Amino acid sequence: MKNENNKPKIFSREQAKLKAESYCAYQERSQYELRNKLYEWGLHQKDVEEIISELIDQNFLNEERFSRAYTLGKFRIKAWGKLKIKQGLKLKGVPDKLIAKSLSAIDMDDYLSKLKQLLEKKSKTITEKDPFKRRYLLSRYAAGKGYESELISELLIRE
Structure with a gap:
């Protein structure tokens, strides 16, 4: 929040x-997002870390729950692949183990089906006649x- 002088509001x-x-x-948040927000609100490091600890204890903040919600949401709603989801989670400061x-919560059959749907939908919009x-x-779109390029190639060869 910013006031008229364009300075961050201090809480x-x-x-x-x-x-x-x-x-x-x-909405589910990562510790990284919350930490940034708390600093934006003008808190000092000691207070930020204490608040984060308290919110974890009270189950307002759960990195594993955030990671799973982010992954499944981006896959189901935005049709993102695992590489882009992984990159997004890394940017949110999620540990590699949780990523x-x-x-692994994404079902491989659903994953391949989503990729196939994505390619079919995009294929209808491409006017290019040359098959190569x-x-x-x-493949560039997917x-x-x-x-993953191996999965893309595999599906495109079948067509």
Whole structure:
């Protein structure tokens, strides 16, 4: 929050804790996101770490729950592949072990089905007639969505 002078609004520790509770209750958050928000609210390191510990104890903040929700949400709603999801989780400061655990929650049959749907939908929008250029455009699109090149190639060869 910013006031008229464009300076960050400073909250007391108690105000920040209440705001952080509602911030975490609204949507799953990573510790990294919450830590940044608390610093943005003008808190000092000691207060930030104490609030984060308290929120973890009260189960407002759970890195594993966040990681799983992020992974499944990005896969189901945005049709992201594992590579892009992994990159997004790393940017949110999620540990590698939790990233691997949450990525394993994606069913491989669903994953291949989603990639196939993505390629079919994109294929309808491509006007290119040359099959090699067409395949290149499709593979580049799917790679941009975070799918592994081996899976993309395998599906495109079958067509």
